Amino acid sequence: MDKGDRTKEAxxxxxxxxxxxxxxxxxTIGTLASHTGMSKSGLFRHFGSKEQLQIDxxxxxxxxxxxxxxxxxxxxxxxxxxxxxxxxHWLAWATDxxxxxxxxxxxxxxxxxxxxxxxRDYLVATQRQWLDLIATTARKAIxxxxxxxxxxxxQFAHEFNAILLGFHxxxxxxxxxxxxxxxxxxxxxxxxxxxxxxxxxxxxxLQQTPGHE
Amino acid sequence: MDKGDRTKEAxxxxxxxxxxxxxxxxxTIGTLASHTGMSKSGLFRHFGSKEQLQIDxxxxxxxxxxxxxxxxxxxxxxxxxxxxxxxxHWLAWATDxxxxxxxxxxxxxxxxxxxxxxxRDYLVATQRQWLDLIATTARKAIxxxxxxxxxxxxQFAHEFNAILLGFHxxxxxxxxxxxxxxxxxxxxxxxxxxxxxxxxxxxxxLQQTPGHE
Numbered sequence: 450m451d452k453g454d455r456t457k458e459a460x461x462x463x464x465x466x467x468x469x470x471x472x473x474x475x476x477t478i479g480t481l482a483s484h485t486g487m488s489k490s491g492l493f494r495h496f497g498s499k500e501q502l503q504i505d506x507x508x509x510x511x512x513x514x515x516x517x518x519x520x521x522x523x524x525x526x527x528x529x530x531x532x533x534x535x536x537x538h539w540l541a542w543a544t545d546x547x548x549x550x551x552x553x554x555x556x557x558x559x560x561x562x563x564x565x566x567x568x569r570d571y572l573v574a575t576q577r578q579w580l581d582l583i584a585t586t587a588r589k590a591i592x593x594x595x596x597x598x599x600x601x602x603x604q605f606a607h608e609f610n611a612i613l614l615g616f617h618x619x620x621x622x623x624x625x626x627x628x629x630x631x632x633x634x635x636x637x638x639x640x641x642x643x644x645x646x647x648x649x650x651x652x653x654x655l656q657q658t659p660g661h662e
Numbered sequence: 663m664d665k666g667d668r669t670k671e672a673x674x675x676x677x678x679x680x681x682x683x684x685x686x687x688x689x690t691i692g693t694l695a696s697h698t699g700m701s702k703s704g705l706f707r708h709f710g711s712k713e714q715l716q717i718d719x720x721x722x723x724x725x726x727x728x729x730x731x732x733x734x735x736x737x738x739x740x741x742x743x744x745x746x747x748x749x750x751h752w753l754a755w756a757t758d759x760x761x762x763x764x765x766x767x768x769x770x771x772x773x774x775x776x777x778x779x780x781x782r783d784y785l786v787a788t789q790r791q792w793l794d795l796i797a798t799t800a801r802k803a804i805x806x807x808x809x810x811x812x813x814x815x816x817q818f819a820h821e822f823n824a825i826l827l828g829f830h831x832x833x834x835x836x837x838x839x840x841x842x843x844x845x846x847x848x849x850x851x852x853x854x855x856x857x858x859x860x861x862x863x864x865x866x867x868l869q870q871t872p873g874h875e
Contacts, residue, residue, distance in 0.1 A: 475687060483743045556772045562834040563683045563763045573836060580836075607844040608851075611828020615820060618827060621775040623786060623793075631820040638821075644849060 460485055461509035464502065468510075469550030471640050473503045473557050473568070503568040510553040511575055517542045519582070529595035529640065532586055536609070536636055540629065543617055551621045554579075555614060580606045587643070597645040605643060612636050667730055672707050673698055674722035677715065681723075686716045686770050686781070697837040716781040723766040724788055730755045732795070742853065744807035745799055749822070753842065755760030756830055764834045767792075768827060793819045799855070818856060825849050 450458070463485050468476045477499060482489045497501040518538040525534040543552045550556065554576065561569040584602035587609075591600055616632035619625040663671070676698050682691045690712060695702045709715040709780040731751040738747040756765045763769065767789065796819035803809040829845035832838040 472685070472687060472773060474685060498703070550776045558831050558835045559769045559772050560685060562831075569835075576831075576836060604844055605849060607828060607832060608848045611824050611845075611848060614827035614831060615824020618771050618775075618789075618823070619820060622771045622782075623789060631817055632824075634817060635821045635824065638855060642855070 457505075458509070460487065460495065461494070461505055462513075463551060465505040465510045465513065466478065466549050468503075468506050469548035469553045469556060471550075472560050473506065473553075474560050474564075476502065476506065480504060480533065500566055500568050504571050507553070507568065507571055507575065510548070514542060514554075517546050522586075526594040527586070527589040529590050532590055532609075532640070535583065536587055536612075540616065540632070542619065543613070552613075552617055555617050573622055580610060583609045594645060596640075596643045600643050605639070608639050609636070612639065665763045670718075671722070673700065673705070673708065674718055675726075676745075677719045678723045678766060679762050681716075681719050682761035682766045682769060684763075685773050686719065687773050687777075689719065690759065699714060713779055713781050715739075717784050720766070720770065720781065720784055721789065723761070726760065727755060727767075730759050735799075740799070740802040741806040742803050745803055745822075745853070748792065748796065748799055749825075752826055753829065753845070756826070757833065765830055768830050784804050793823060796822045803856075807858060809853075818852070821852050822849070825852065 464476060464481055467480065467484060468556070471480070478489055478492045478496065481487070482492055485492075492502075496505060517539075518535070521530060522534045522538050525531045541547070543555075545648070547553075554572065557572050558576070561572050580603070583606035586650065587596060587600065587602045587605045591598055592598040612632055612635045615635065616628055619628035619631060625631070673694065677694055680693065680697060684693070687873055691705045691709065693699070694715070695705055698705075705715075709718060731748070731754075735747045735751050738744045754760070755855045760766075764796060764827060769787065770785050771789070774785050793816070797815035800809060800813065800815045800822075804811055804813055804815070825845055825848045828848065829841055832841035832844060838844070
């Protein structure tokens with residue numbers, strides 16, 4: 450990586466921090482200039498347009514997300530444990546191990562949803578990958594027989610993601626001290642409903658079926 | 663209502679439409695001037711500051727939310743039916759019966775979460791009222807014995823709200839044609855887990871307990 454690349458990387462780290470706080474639309478080349486001490490013309494040379502700056506900022510966020518959430522999760526063996534690891538690492542990402550303003554992608558979601566263009570397209574593609582990653586992780590937990598064989602992986606991913614959105618709002622907007630507990634309870638219910646049904650060997654056995662209390 | 667009030671109301675309707683599309687932070691007195699044909703100085707007389715414009719816009723959104731979601735829901739008798747009505751009317755609000763850019767309050771949530779001030783305080787208070795309304799509606803369904811007596815109304819409200827956030831992202835950002843189906847499936851699972859446990863009179867009875875398939 451040459452000096453220009455390192456400079457650009459440092460600018461984008463600051464840019465991702467700022468965007469998590471003030472939004473991608475609040476992030477202009479002027480704002481970034483005043484926060485990095487770079488000249489506007491220097492930043493223009495790096496990014497060319499506000500939209501390119503938004504895309505590069507999202508890419509920088511993806512790099513951090515990969516390091517904070519995905520790489521550590523993959524150290525846990527496939528199965529229900531890896532799903533729990535994915536959930537836990539995401540909570541850490543959205544609180545103390547990620548960006549100062551919480552999850553950049555959640556903020557960008559509502560900012561860009563009515564704003565057609567390459568930044569929106571890029572965000573949709575990364576969000577699609579995220580949902581697919583959750584679904585794939587769930588399917589691996591089906592393969593290890595941790596989860597029931599008829600579980601719909603895409604539906605599971607949708608619900609997993611909705612729990613994260615609920616946590617983010619409760620935590621960041623509402624500053625709800627119970628936000629983590631509430632999200633965990635919702636997640637455990639999702640897992641419980643995804644467990645394999647045990648064979649109804651006897652009435653006593655049936656009454657003990659996990660997740661059915 | 664005098665002419666000045668009617669003018670202000672009309673401006674705020676347009677303002678809520680615009681804010682749902684471009685965000686509360688994207689909504690400036692200049693943008694509003696160009697969309698309403700009013701002069702900037704005229705708008706300044708009405709609102710005085712950008713923050714007051716944001717608060718008045720949120721208030722206008724609350725009026726529309728009350729008419730679109732809350733009033734029709736209250737026509738359904740208390741119980742599980744009213745919870746379903748609340749969910750359905752909210753979906754209509756976020757799609758075809760509300761604002762052009764979807765739910766203004768979801769957009770405002772991520773915009774204002776790191777922006778201390780009276781607009782944020784107002785949004786938090788309205789979101790608190792919304793969560794309390796869901797919890798109260800759930801408690802009335804406990805009172806009618808539609809839902810189990812040990813259900814935690816606040817946890818139920820948190821989960822209900824998370825389902826709406828998941829729907830909004832799937833629908834507006836991802837344009838997922840299955841967004842409504844996915845949200846409904848998640849909501850029905852929430853309701854199923856909130857049903858009263860039937861007395862385990864016999865093994866056959868147990869196997870038929872609703873929601874436990």
